[in-house]
Amino acid sequence: MKRCALALAxxxxxxxxxxxxxxxxxxxxxRPVVARQLELTPEQTAQLEKIFARTKPHLIDLRxxxxxxxxxxxxxxxxxxxxxxxxxxxxxxxxxxRAALQKQLALMELxxxxxxxxxxRERLMQMRENARRxxxxxxxxxxxxxxxDEAPPRKQRRQR
Amino acid sequence: MDTTNDLPKHLDDATLFALATPAAGEPEALxxxxxxxxxCARALAEWKSAIRTxxxxxxxxxxxxxxxxxxxxEDATMAAIRRASRRRGIVRPLxxxxxxxxxxxxxxxxxxxxRRERRPSPAASASQAEENALxxxxxxxxxLLKDAEFLARGGDTLPDLVPExxx
Numbered sequence: 001m002k003r004c005a006l007a008l009a010x011x012x013x014x015x016x017x018x019x020x021x022x023x024x025x026x027x028x029x030x031r032p033v034v035a036r037q038l039e040l041t042p043e044q045t046a047q048l049e050k051i052f053a054r055t056k057p058h059l060i061d062l063r064x065x066x067x068x069x070x071x072x073x074x075x076x077x078x079x080x081x082x083x084x085x086x087x088x089x090x091x092x093x094x095x096x097x098r099a100a101l102q103k104q105l106a107l108m109e110l111x112x113x114x115x116x117x118x119x120x121r122e123r124l125m126q127m128r129e130n131a132r133r134x135x136x137x138x139x140x141x142x143x144x145x146x147x148x149d150e151a152p153p154r155k156q157r158r159q160r
Numbered sequence: 161m162d163t164t165n166d167l168p169k170h171l172d173d174a175t176l177f178a179l180a181t182p183a184a185g186e187p188e189a190l191x192x193x194x195x196x197x198x199x200c201a202r203a204l205a206e207w208k209s210a211i212r213t214x215x216x217x218x219x220x221x222x223x224x225x226x227x228x229x230x231x232x233x234e235d236a237t238m239a240a241i242r243r244a245s246r247r248r249g250i251v252r253p254l255x256x257x258x259x260x261x262x263x264x265x266x267x268x269x270x271x272x273x274x275r276r277e278r279r280p281s282p283a284a285s286a287s288q289a290e291e292n293a294l295x296x297x298x299x300x301x302x303x304l305l306k307d308a309e310f311l312a313r314g315g316d317t318l319p320d321l322v323p324e325x326x327x
Binding site for chain 2: 105142143
């Protein structure tokens with residue numbers, strides 16, 4: 001029962017976090033609340049959408065590639081006979097796939113920033129920073145309030 | 161790697177949950193226990209997977225769900241957990257998933273009650289929903305983009321976290 005209550009708290013907490021943080025992730029330019037706060041014009045929204053549409057096929061391929069590499073790595077790690085060299089190259093392949101995905105996302109972000117005016121860019125960064133801070137505060141609160149009676153203090157756990 | 165037997169205590173769900181939701185772009189202090197206990201490391205990966213699934217929903221959208229949508233969401237959560245478990249060749253760690261599924265149901269029951277208590281005007285509710293909503297046509301793309309961002313951040317693996325002992 002305690003576990004269920006904890007899970008419920010987690011779901012509620014995650015829900016509210018994602019309502020704040022999630023609004024600034026994914027297709028943020030299509031969310032009415034974000035578009036209004038940034039004062040995006042219909043032209044800007046269309047341009048942002050065009051950049052995403054151009055990037056989308058690459059994202060699909062790169063995500064699939066990364067998931068494939070991650071799967072291969074997990075398979076190799078869980079096999080009876082683990083070949084260190086093979087694992088090394090699988091990790092390298094996986095991280096290369098991840099880097100390619102990061103690069104694509106960064107380039108898309110860069111193109112999108114060109115569409116925004118300096119004050120809109122500033123506002124977006126500020127909104128993201130606020131959401132990040134709020135998440136940190138809530139996580140800290142969860143740790144302080146929720147874990148005090150269940151887990152030993154952090155210092156003790158370190159010593160184990 | 162699995163030295164689970166000589167480890168004193170496994171991390172509880174609340175700790176794992178807190179670790180599974182680090183602030184974007186910031187390294188998270190990781191209990192040293194995780195580097196030695198494969199069971200807890202796996203549990204953390206499963207939490208991340210479940211939270212990722214939940215994260216694709218907004219709170220506003222959760223409040224507007226029909227009973228069918230709740231069942232679908234619950235099925236999707238369970239499927240995601242099973243997928244994550246299968247990928248790691250594990251059948252066992254579904255015990256806490258039952259808690260999550262139960263929580264979703266409780267939440268489904270609690271929302272109408274909360275709504276009755278607050279009694280917002282229909283116009284205000286519609287306006288709030290409109291504020292938070294993403295057009296239906298964009299939801300699949302939104303999920304793709306969030307997933308790509310999550311994977312690019314290394315959210316599917318542990319190395320993006322800094323062991324607490326190293327701090």
